[in-house]
Amino acid sequence: MPVIAEPGLRPVRMGDTRVSVSRRDDGTIYLRSGETPDDYPRAITDKLDYWAEHTPDQVFLADRDSSGAWQTRTYRQTRQEVRQLAQYLLNHDLSVDRPVLILSGNSLAHGLLALAAMYVGIPYAPVSPAYSLISKDFAKLRHVCELLEPGLVFVEDGAKYAKALSAVVPAHTPVLVVENGVAEFAVDTFSNALATDVTDAVDQANARVGEDTIAKFLFTSGSTGMPKAVINTQRMICFNQMMLRHTLAFLQDEPPVMLDWLPWNHTAGGNHNFGIALYNGGSFYIDQGKPTPDGIFETVRNLCEISPTMYFNVPKGFEMLVQHLQENPVLRDSFFRRLKLMQYAGAGLSQYVWDNLERIALDTIGEKIVMVTGYGSTETAPFAFTTTWAVDQAASVGLPAVGLDVKLVPNGEKLEVRLRGPSITPGYWKQPDKTRESFDDEGYYLIGDALKFVDPDNIERGFLFDGRVCEDFKLSTGTWVHVAAIRANIADTFAPYVRDAVLTGLNENHIGALLFADFVACRKLCPDLPDGASERDIATHPLVLAHFQQKLNELASKATGSAQLVARAILLDRSPDLDAHEVTDKGSINQRAVLTSRADKVADLYREPVPEHVMIAQKGN
Structure with missing residues (x-):
């Protein structure tokens, strides 16, 4: 090869x-x-059995406990606990019509319960915690519950999820928690479930699992309406992992070591990344960090201790990591020590982030690390191109x-x-x-x-x-506007101050843009603002507006015609709204929803005389 x-x-x-x-x-x-x-197995949990027999003492899963220490599970320990949990699920008479619903984020308990469900052919559905903890109306969570009719709901902390559970889950539904009960529900604890005695029923149920057995339901991001439950069969998941092992041939040489935060309710984290570790006998360290100004510090702490052999992140995560790599020699040495490959997904990676990663790697180990991007979707399990x-x-x-x-x-x-x-x-x-x-x-x-x-x-x-194919549009001149290319140019030109952009101009004379700011980055442009300044305070600050005007002019200078020229733009003064479907829980902007919910701003981009808050691009300035 x-x-x-x-x-x-x-x-x-x-x-x-x-x-x-x-x-x-x-x-x-x-x-x-x-x-x-x-060849590939009939079920992904066959790999758990395989590694439990062949490398029983290899660490498979690890997460930090409340004290900050790593708690680990070897393949042998994982298999034992998965079988105990599988028996617990069988005792609750769960099925494809009464699946397991997991509302919490990534954790040891989440991973073990998911594997247990698949081990005995019971589908499970990991759902974005944002539907329970950030949403105010619980509309998406209610839709999920009505569609699936779960027979068991799992949450890590009953107190955190009590309001969401009470709002949308029928009172007769059993609830499994790691800690803290919920008053009106029949609640059991995860530790009690782990104490279940295993019977022959587990092996009998496992033997009935086949390639067409539904392993899980993964919900689409809801960028075009309510989320759809994508059926994920064992064949899909196993064949996809075979594709990955075949393509990323270095996985055949040694078990991978991975540190990853990507949420398991999305296919990239839950199928692609978690699956790579399991399929190839690797170690998966759960990163409770996030690509946010505060969350990145946990990722940095973890990467200073765990040296991955492959690393996945979204572009914003790499952007934030670059800042710390430049300043932290311990992080640089640990991160690049064994690294063979980096991969990004979810959006385009800014060229300046790419260039900085290469420069830092060269300075640290004298070599650059191969960077790739995958292409696929929830419906493709997800790996398709690379x-x-x-x-x-x-x-x-x-x-x-x-x-x-x-x-x-x-x-x-x-x-x-x-x-x-x-x-x-x-x-x-x-x-x-x-x-x-x-x-x-x-x-x-x-x-x-x-x-x-x-x-x-x-x-x-x-x-x-x-x-x-559905995002592109024509101006009144009949000229096609290719949205993806312009959004990529905006991201590069305005980085790191713009989170995303929504383009306008269908049947109009020029292209307009609604700009979503990265308010944390923009805050640094106006140090005179007091602590606790609002998003509006930042977006309307003269220094911020002057910088955005400069970048809009710079963007205009690169345009070669009306189909590339963003003629007017508005810097929005509030972040996208999850309940208004403007943003998915993984951070992707729903262009259609923004155009609808902020129709007044769209109209402002085409008013004459031009409103004061609309920036006008000036070439050559």
Whole structure:
């Protein structure tokens, strides 16, 4: 298999992603990997049994306890506790029609309970804690409960979740907690569940698990309405992990060591990352840090103690980590010591973050670390595309992984990508209409994105992400505006002061932008503000507005025509609202919802005379 061993890069063994190509007269292009899929297990928990037999004393899961010490579970210990919890779940007569609902975030208890459910063929659904702890109306959580009708609900701390439970969960539903009960519910403790005696029923139920057994329901982010429950079968998860092990061939050489915060209620954290550790006999250290100004300090503390062999994060997480890597030599030495690969997902990585990571690695170990990005979705389990070579541009998504069929369909000026294979979901739970809408007549999943060739004459150079096919729009002149490219330019030009941007201009004469500030970063532009200053205070401060005007002018100077020129912009004075569906719980901006909920601001971008709070781009200034 090929090894990335370019000058200045730490060598890493990767798999082959050669593809075959065929074309139809209507412009449709079909792609398929030239590699043969490897064998894979019938259930992901077969890997738990395997490693418990072959490397029983290897640490599998670790999390910090209340004292700050790492509490660990070896593969042997994990298997024992999973079987005890599996018996507990069987005793509650749970099933696909009465699944387990997990409301809390990543933890040892969460991981053990999830594995226990899958071990005996009981689906579970990890749900974003934001639906319980941040939402005020609990609308999304209520939708989830009504759709799934759970037979058991798990929360770490009953007191924290009491209000949400009382609002949406039927009083007869059993609730499992690590600590603190909830008055009106029949509550049991996690320690009591772990004391359950295992019977032959566990092995009998495990034997009935097959490739089509539903392992879990993962909810979409709700960026286009209420979240949909994506069916994740054992085949999807196991085939996807085989694809990963085949493509990231270094996983075959030694068990990975991972430190990760990405939430398990999303496919990247719960399927991709957690699955990599389990499938390959690795160690997974749960990072309770977050890519926030306060949360990043916990991540830094953990990375000073745990040296990962591969590291995943969202672009904002890498951006925050870079700041600490520059200042903390202990962190630099620990982070880069064994690192073979970094991967980002969820949004585009700013070039300045990419460049700084490479520079710091060179200064620390004399080598750069390979950076890749994956491409996929909740419906694809999620791994679908990746690069297996070193790239130097953030939009590269590489080539399709082994076992995946890809169809590229002309759609306006773009190539819409569609996917088919064993790792693709069979559909959405109890929503047959949504399932039918999501597949074409050849069975390809309509992911809704566009890709473009890096080099149309050389398929081996892979693809670039080309935005959502539904986001692009035309100006009144009939000129197409490609939203993804402009948002990426805004992110690079305004970094680190802009969180995201929503573009406007459908049937208008010019492009407008609603800018969501990174208020923590912007706060540094106005040191004269008192502590406790509001978002509005920051967004309307003259120094902040002057800086944004300067950057808007800089952005305008790069534009080559009306389809690239952001002519007017408004710096919004409040963060996106979860309950208004403006932002998903993973931080992605819902463009459509923002345009609806802030229609007055959109109108301001096109008023004459121009309102005072609207910035006008000035080229050459």
